[in-house]
Amino acid sequence: MRLTPARLRPRDVLQVGSAGLRTRPLRVFLSALGIAIGIAAMTAVVGISASSQAEVDRQLAALGTNLLTVSPGSTLLGGTASLPPESVAMVGRIGPVRRVAATGKVPDTHAYRTDRIPEAQTGGISVQAAHLDLPAAVGAELAAGAWLNAATERYPAAVLGSAAARRLGITAAGGQVYVGSMWFTVVGVLDAVALAPELDSSVLVGWTAARTYLKFDGNPTTVYTRTADSAVEAVRAVLAATANPAAPSEVKVSRPSDALAARRATSKAFTGLLLGLGAVALLVGGVGVANTMVISVLERRAEIGLRRALGATRGQIRAQFLTESLLLSALGGVGGVLLGVVATTLYASTRSWAALVPVWASAGGVAATLVIGAVAGLYPAVRAARLSPTEALGSP
Incomplete structure (x- = not known):
């Protein structure tokens, strides 16, 4: 009689994937912080630029371009x-x-x-x-x-x-x-x-x-x-x-209003430069997540072997570690967006501007972290799934 492995529900996958995060809070915080810094930088740059442009548009509307x-x-x-x-x-x-x-x-x-x-x-x-x-x-x-x-x-x-x-x-x-x-x-x-x-x-x-x-x-x-x-x-x-x-x-x-329009164009060019720097920071954070996941796989070989011996499939092991990587990145992404919104609000208040953070910037920040998390966690997840039960259980 051929046994069919039990299927994990999405809720079960989340519980199994978050278990590794709960047992290593300091490492999770530091890894998520790298992602958060990159997302916060990008969100703040977009928010401050959008607030500045909105202020210029308000001035142009109030003062006129004629x-x-x-x-x-x-x-x-x-x-x-x-x-x-x-x-x-x-x-x-x-x-x-x-x-x-x-x-x-x-x-x-x-x-x-x-x-x-x-x-x-x-x-x-x-x-x-x-x-x-x-x-x-x-x-x-x-x-x-x-x-x-x-x-x-x-x-x-x-x-x-x-x-x-x-x-x-x-x-x-x-x-x-x-x-x-x-x-x-x-x-x-x-x-x-x-x-x-x-x-x-x-x-x-x-x-x-x-x-x-x-x-x-x-x-x-x-x-x-x-x-x-x-x-x-x-x-x-x-x-x-x-x-x-x-x-x-x-x-x-x-035409004096051209000076305000030129300031807006200069602000856009400067925003592009800062977004590039934020992307570099995000890439560094992604490397940190990948490093954390690789180390997690090495440290938890015995756990992987035990789960395989109890009937977990390679796909379930792969889903566990990929979910863990996505959750880790999502924590950094949400935290980064919140930090970026706070930074934008504080800066705008010092300049008497209305704080404006585009929805696409916040949603795009979280989406970018999920992509980074998926890419960073793919190799560790595949590596964990390839471990045989005897090899995993026999490791020190």
Whole structure:
């Protein structure tokens, strides 16, 4: 009469496969840690990158991609060109243009906290004349006080950029700064301007006040233009010729939102590099799992021989050790995903971002560990299954 070996149910396979893990907790922890480090690195990299890109997309959605700037370029002889005073009005007559404003740098003039500071110690705080509708054009918001109005723009009043306010030690309206040879009253402080960072380190005064008190010549340095979204490229193509018809080649036209998009592209390239490093760490963890399983087979030859003598088939022995390898890798994978999510959340909180870990990254991390576990445990499982009962029981 031929005996048929008993079939193991999936539950039995899991119990037998997890027995080796329960008896060697320290070795299991160290092996799973290698997998967890690789998965945590990959999950955190993807999560931080996704959070960063989401923040850039949020900024682009809030600030818009329809802001174009016009500024002087260089002359044919290498000198510094200039925009004519009427350039703002001419740009404003372009059909799709919705809003236009300008700033003009006041030459040889800087702002100081007191009148006791030597003129050479400027701290990089420049003075710029500004149009009244500048905040609406560049998407600037006030941190304190108010923006210039039709009354204050004619008198010695100033609004500080965020960086200039920190350097001057003024965080609220009501203080005074020494500009040129006279005092200007601070009426407002701006938040950081993402699309016009040059404003952050400037002291902004009214266009009329700059001409009256600071000998400003009235030539704009930068013209900010908001256009209809569908006509950005068309307006961009004619801005130079419109702003300076006599010398369009001496005009620079840029799109500030391109800098944010470039930052997103750079972030993607950097993410690819870090993912490669995470894959190397994952490979090292897989080697650790394979090493653990090979040693486990060598140490448990007697157990294998006893199970074979009691009727276990080669397939059941193979399934036992393959299951053990998969469970070991799964522990590392789940632990790594959790560590990666925690790392992403902590980093995003320090940057005031919304933490975002794509589902595919978490699921892919666990799936990758299962693949690593299957590959790492295949050879030890096959080797264990090939042991005959007499060879296994006779080993020391």
